[in-house]
Amino acid sequence: MSPVLELTHDLIRRRSVTPEDAGCLPLIATRLERLGFRIEHLRFGDVDNLWATHGDAGPVLAFLGHTDVVPSGPEDRWASPPFEPTERDGLLYGRGAADMKGSVAAMVVALERFVAAQPGHAGTVGLLLTSDEEGVALHGVREVVEHFRRTGQRIDACVVGEPSAKERLGDLMRVGRRGSLSGTLTVHGVQGHVAYPEKARNPIHAFAPALAALAAERWDEGNDDFPPTSFQVSNLNAGTGANNVIPGELVTLFNFRFSTASTAEELRARTEAILRAHDVDFAIDWHLSGMPFLAPQGGRLRDVVAGVCRDLCGIDPEQSTGGGTSDGRFIAPMGAEVIELGPVNATIHKVDECVSLADLERLPDLYAAICERMLASRV
Known part of the structure; x- marks a missing residue:
């Protein structure tokens, strides 16, 4: 051998x-x-x-x-x-x-x-x-x-x-x-009964338009050495398990694989701007694992x-x-x-x-x- x-x-x-x-x-x-x-x-x-x-x-x-x-x-x-x-x-x-x-x-x-x-x-x-x-x-x-x-x-x-x-x-x-930038996003809502939506605030409904905008965003065009930056959601969780309860919170995990055409600071700022533009009540825990x-x-x-x-x-x-x-x-x-x-x-x-x-x-x-x-x- x-x-x-x-x-x-x-x-x-x-x-x-x-x-x-x-x-x-x-x-x-x-x-x-x-x-x-x-x-x-x-x-x-x-x-x-x-x-x-x-x-x-x-x-x-x-x-x-x-x-x-x-x-x-x-x-x-x-x-x-x-x-x-x-x-x-x-x-x-x-x-x-x-x-x-x-x-x-x-x-x-x-x-x-x-x-x-x-x-x-x-x-x-x-x-x-x-x-x-x-x-x-x-x-x-x-x-x-x-x-x-x-x-x-x-x-x-x-x-x-x-x-x-x-x-x-x-x-x-x-x-x-590519660099890797991850986020743990928490969308705040108000829990309630599905029959009384006016007394609650559904974080899933609040986040859905913002998620569509984030997924459709063209973050950059890449360059000669790197493909364009990509955004992917890897996990999305909300709800109590009951079908008659509006959840009070949604948590989602997402990740950017980014090129030298963007910076981590720019990606963070643009993400948060999109969420604010859709009137999402949120908090994000960011983690940069590599440039x-x-x-x-x-x-x-x-x-x-x-x-x-x-x-x-x-x-x-x-x-x-x-x-x-x-x-x-x-x-x-x-x-x-x-x-x-x-x-x-x-x-x-x-x-x-x-x-x-x-x-x-x-x-x-x-x-x-x-x-x-x-x-x-x-x-």
């Missing part, structure tokens, strides 16, 4: 359902420490984080990943046990195979190869891992970055191992991500990753800013150029999650090549 496959098997067997790490980080730290990596175990709250570095100068190239996984769901719906790695038909099955224990294993193996081949490499190469990406993401990379700011740790370039590919390894690299970020055209890491995909995968990768959010949103504000590159994402979070064995075997080659092109040996 190859090193990357063996390590992926070992990681999948560990039930690291967020925010549990289940021993993944100590396993990886021990391997890298043997090769001279400096190891920092950073625990914040109930979350374990690992920062492993090799080198003592700039630039700093970091690989970023997470060891936590989402719950498997009913295990009897899986064709094979979700926490027992199983190979069949050219695929490796197991929770986290694609998101993202396969990438984590590939990063570790790539770093081992790179440091063994070039112990005197230029700059610093690092691996940042957390067990709090799939959950609330409060004590993972978000808090690690605050620690880095206090200690003066810099990151110049960062490769995130999130599963990015559509159909085969290297066909898509993410060069940025949009973009690796610049002509950025060194962006060019290197695109070149590695062309040279090793034989494909000119699509350069996309689509998809959800990733921990890259915390690294980019440090001034780092952030690129995401990983395996096919078709089965992530699903029953029978899997990764191509062929892609998994090739992924360390891609990550090692990025190291070699970003951190050439000292003269």
